[in-house]
């Protein structure tokens with residue numbers, strides 16, 4: 001098997017006496033969607049926060065291309081190719097889709113607020129924004145304000161903004177939250193298309209979606225991993241059935 005692009009080894013995060021993430025190891029490979037599932041409070045969002053550099057781990061390692069990037073701050077990790085989307089909307093509602101994506105792209109090439117600084121940097125950001133909008137399936141909405149988009153389109157915009165930073169790794173926190181069946185279907189098609197050129201970590205509560213789209217699934221209970229494998233392996237794992245999946 002090829003080497004992991006992005007990897008957590010024995011990652012632990014404590015909040016006082018609570019161990020929110022306990023000795024978690026996950027490996028992400030380019031071309032794969034690796035879903036992390038678990039009950040409420042299992043530690044999934046904390047794991048994403050550790051991997052994206054928003055929280056430092058209490059112990060353990062994070063490796064990018066085999067390089068130790070543990071404790072790199074979020075901007076440095078973002079610059080190195082770690083992109084993430086958020087459960088909460090992170091977009092500027094009065095701005096257009098194109099403007100939101102250009103700001104996200106500028107955050108990678110220069111100080112995002114210094115929009116007057118360099119025409120070349122501006123052209124680069126505009127090109128990156130356009131490519132991201134097309135890849136996220138929002139080309140027809142580029143000049144619409146974010147406020148006028150449907151809920152599902154706003155989630156697509158979140159992903160487009162993430163893509164505008166040209167990440168190699170996508171950490172996606174509940175991209176299907178609040179979506180109806182049609183929007184979910186479209187988002188799943190988008191996630192499948194994004195496997196090309198990216199390693200994807202997907203935290204998602206919609207089990208039908210997870211089992212439909214994931215190449216590999218890690219199951220967390222109370223901060224710890226109880227199983228990792230293909231969807232079939234996880235579906236038939238007795239520990240997983242007992243702890244979490246019920247009749248799924």
Ligand SMILES: Nc1ncnc2c1ncn2[C@@H]1O[C@H](COP(=O)(O)OP(=O)(O)OP(=O)(O)O)[C@@H](O)[C@H]1O
Nearest residue numbers: 015018019020038039040041042043044045046047
């Ligand atoms: N900043 C924090 N300070 C203290 N405790 C925290 C903090 N962040 C998370 N926790 C706790 O850590 C545990 C894991 O939370 P986390 O949000 O990672 O779980 P989750 O699996 O993402 O849950 P959900 O599916 O509900 O989003 C929970 O008990 C939570 O209350």
